[in-house]
Amino acid sequence: MPVRLALAALLALSPAAGAFGAATTSEYLADMDANGDGKVSLGEYQDYLLAGFRAMDRNRNDILDLDEFPEGTVGPNTAPVTLKSRLRNLKAAFGRQDRNRDGVLDAKELGEPPG
Numbered sequence: 001m002p003v004r005l006a007l008a009a010l011l012a013l014s015p016a017a018g019a020f021g022a023a024t025t026s027e028y029l030a031d032m033d034a035n036g037d038g039k040v041s042l043g044e045y046q047d048y049l050l051a052g053f054r055a056m057d058r059n060r061n062d063i064l065d066l067d068e069f070p071e072g073t074v075g076p077n078t079a080p081v082t083l084k085s086r087l088r089n090l091k092a093a094f095g096r097q098d099r100n101r102d103g104v105l106d107a108k109e110l111g112e113p114p115g
Contacts, residue, residue, distance in 0.1 A: 031048070097115070
């Protein structure tokens with residue numbers, strides 16, 4: 001359970017936390033779509049969702065050490081999180097959401113949970 005709490009803390013500190021409360025999926029898309037082309041690339045997806053990781057990584061070593069996790073989220077099974085593993089997980093989530101396999105996410109795909 002502590003690992004889940006830590007992951008929830010990561011999400012809570014990311015811009016995505018506010019995006020889930022966005023009025024529309026189109027607003028969520030606009031927030032993530034850095035170049036304004038109406039689609040979200042893997043890079044835009046990762047950049048947007050890594051903001052929480054980067055905010056928590058106080059020593060900028062690309063590893064969330066246990067002392068960088070929010071208070072109350074570290075337990076006996078909690079392990080440090082590397083930027084590399086976070087990028088890998090985000091790439092996998094992006095792939096699950098990209099239902100039509102065109103390499104970008106549209107508003108419909110963003111509105112659906114990863115499969």
